[in-house]
Amino acid sequence: MEEKIKNSELYLNSVLGEKSNFSAPKDYFNNIENRFFISLAEQNIPNKDGFSTPNSYFDSLENSILSKVKSKEKTIKVISLKQRFYKIIPAAIAASIALFISINYFTNKNTEINFDNLAQTDIENWFLESSSNITSEDIATFINVDDINVNDFAYTNIDDDDIEDYIIYNENTTLLNEIN
Amino acid sequence: MTDETLLIEQLQNVQTKEKAFREIIKLYKERLYWHIRKIVISHDDADDVLQNTFIKIFKNIDKFNQDSKLYSWMYRIATNESITFINKRAKQRNLDITDYQQELASNLTTDNFFNGDEIQLILQKAIATLPQKQQLVFNMKYFDELKYEEISEILETSVGALKASYFHAVKKIENYIKTKTN
Numbered sequence: 001m002e003e004k005i006k007n008s009e010l011y012l013n014s015v016l017g018e019k020s021n022f023s024a025p026k027d028y029f030n031n032i033e034n035r036f037f038i039s040l041a042e043q044n045i046p047n048k049d050g051f052s053t054p055n056s057y058f059d060s061l062e063n064s065i066l067s068k069v070k071s072k073e074k075t076i077k078v079i080s081l082k083q084r085f086y087k088i089i090p091a092a093i094a095a096s097i098a099l100f101i102s103i104n105y106f107t108n109k110n111t112e113i114n115f116d117n118l119a120q121t122d123i124e125n126w127f128l129e130s131s132s133n134i135t136s137e138d139i140a141t142f143i144n145v146d147d148i149n150v151n152d153f154a155y156t157n158i159d160d161d162d163i164e165d166y167i168i169y170n171e172n173t174t175l176l177n178e179i180n
Numbered sequence: 181m182t183d184e185t186l187l188i189e190q191l192q193n194v195q196t197k198e199k200a201f202r203e204i205i206k207l208y209k210e211r212l213y214w215h216i217r218k219i220v221i222s223h224d225d226a227d228d229v230l231q232n233t234f235i236k237i238f239k240n241i242d243k244f245n246q247d248s249k250l251y252s253w254m255y256r257i258a259t260n261e262s263i264t265f266i267n268k269r270a271k272q273r274n275l276d277i278t279d280y281q282q283e284l285a286s287n288l289t290t291d292n293f294f295n296g297d298e299i300q301l302i303l304q305k306a307i308a309t310l311p312q313k314q315q316l317v318f319n320m321k322y323f324d325e326l327k328y329e330e331i332s333e334i335l336e337t338s339v340g341a342l343k344a345s346y347f348h349a350v351k352k353i354e355n356y357i358k359t360k361t362n
Binding site: 004009017031035041042043044046047048049051052054057058061062065066068069072089171 | 198214351
């Protein structure tokens with residue numbers, strides 16, 4: 001009998017090999033301890049959360065949600081700000097041009113430019129910017145010598161520093177010659 | 181064509197949208213409600229967030245590109261809405277989110293819609309001590325009995341990371357309960 005079993009085992013081994021041919025999922029044995037500890041810990045945690053809802057709360061939920069969805073759809077009609085902005089641009093340009101033309105037209109229509117209505121600062125600025133083109137002869141043409149008295153300059157309060165700066169920065173050497 | 185694909189097609193068609201949406205609410209109202217409720221804790225807040233979730237689903241269904249399953253997408257919206265809600269509430273109360281959640285759990289003793297016993301109250305306080313992600317993973321795995329693969333799709337986190345989160349969450353909750361009950 002034993003001999004027969006031994007023979008059969010030898011036969012099976014020769015046919016099937018010594019392996020069982022079963023396999024386990026990858027990493028199964030790596031986290032088996034964790035899974036064991038988790039299921040042990042879970043036994044100490046209550047399996048119900050204790051929350052409840054008002055009676056028949058879920059019964060009317062579809063209707064209340066749908067009515068809210070519909071009312072939101074009616075009240076909130078989203079208009080793209082970008083689109084609205086693009087629509088406004090041509091109108092804004094046209095309005096700006098019209099405004100510019102009308103301001104220029106109405107303000108310049110009845111106003112004749114003369115020396116009296118020029119601002120003092122405008123005259124000064126023009127003089128400073130164009131002074132390189134104005135010769136002393138030009139000035140002499142406009143200023144009447146009879147109106148000027150030498151005493152007009154006698155008491156003029158000019159700082160010594162200003163005079164010094166003028167002499168230093170003015171390239172007109174004749175001034176120095178005059179001092180000498 | 182699967183039921184889900186058909187439903188999505190109906191939802192994206194103007195003529196069948198409302199009927200299909202009613203079907204969606206019917207199918208998912210309870211699952212989404214309980215998911216939201218476990219995050220925001222009070223029934224009234226859960227009701228508000230659930231309504232907002234469905235409104236958002238309705239408004240954005242045309243943009244749903246089927247990269248994930250419909251229910252994962254809806255769960256993700258519900259999760260985001262709930263987290264945004266409690267963060268906003270905590271900010272309004274000038275509280276840190278952990279302190280705010282502890283306060284919510286403590287208020288359960290006077291909540292008409294909390295029928296839990298002492299140990300269930302301790303459980304809620306224990307969950308409130310966990311980091312946000314661990315809270316979500318614990319609730320979804322332990323109470324909602326979702327598979328790691330499903331949670332992975334909803335939270336867009338790897339299965340390995342979820343398993344680690346769940347392991348830590350369970351150990352912390354167990355320790356908290358043991359400390360409070362002994």
